[in-house]
Amino acid sequence: MPSDRLFKTMNAVHRVALKLTGNRVGARLSGMQALELTTIGRKSGKPRSVMLTAPVQEGDAYVLVASRGGDDNHPAWFLNLRDNPAVEVQVVGRPKQQMRARIATPEERVRLWPIAVKQFKSYGDYQKRTNREIPLVIVEP
Template sequence: MPTDLQLKIMNAGHRVLLTLTGGRIGNSIFGMPSLELTTTGRKSGEPRRVMLTAPIVDGDTIVVVASRGGDPTHPAWFLNLRDNPDVEVSLQRGPARPMTAHVATAEERAKLWPRVVTAYKGYGDYQTRTDREIPLVLLSPRT
């Protein structure tokens, strides 16, 4: 499992790659669109940005996976949005849009999980590495 420092380095590298290539490299990873998610730090109250992939984009709804590579703990961004669901999302370097996050219900997850694993088999592998159920988060335009 990656350490916090490794995750921060990967995120920074992803942003640099997007910038240096004008988005030609890094806008899509393993066939999934990339996005920058901005949450509010649950302890600091400061904006926190993380690069993620979206295995499902249905119209205005984007699904992200709180896998952390199968780590036994939830990623910090997930804990942040669970406490404050008002987020901003920039999909494939597009303009940041205000969105609301909600953790998929058991019923939603049951429908979405097979689609997530079809989009990227690695998510299924991550689930086998951990006892926690990997959450799916739905991001929808804020109304």
């Protein structure tokens, strides 16, 4: 499984690519909208930001996949928003927006998971690697 160091490096490279290219490189990855999610650290109480992709957008809401590459542990950003659902989202090229995060209901997950996997096939592979059900998170204004 990817290490925390690798995830942090990938996030840093993504931010640099966006900055150096005026958002031309990295605004969309594998056809998915890129965004920055800021949560409040559940232990530190400090803002924590991560670059993510949203394989599904419905109206003003974005669906995020808490896959962590198929790791058996949830990503830190998921644990943070689970404890404090008030988040800030900045879609690449747009202003930051205060949003609320929630874990998709079982019925929503049944509907949204195939759409996410169709958008990015690796999500299905990630689910096969782990015993945990990979959560879908919906962020909405």
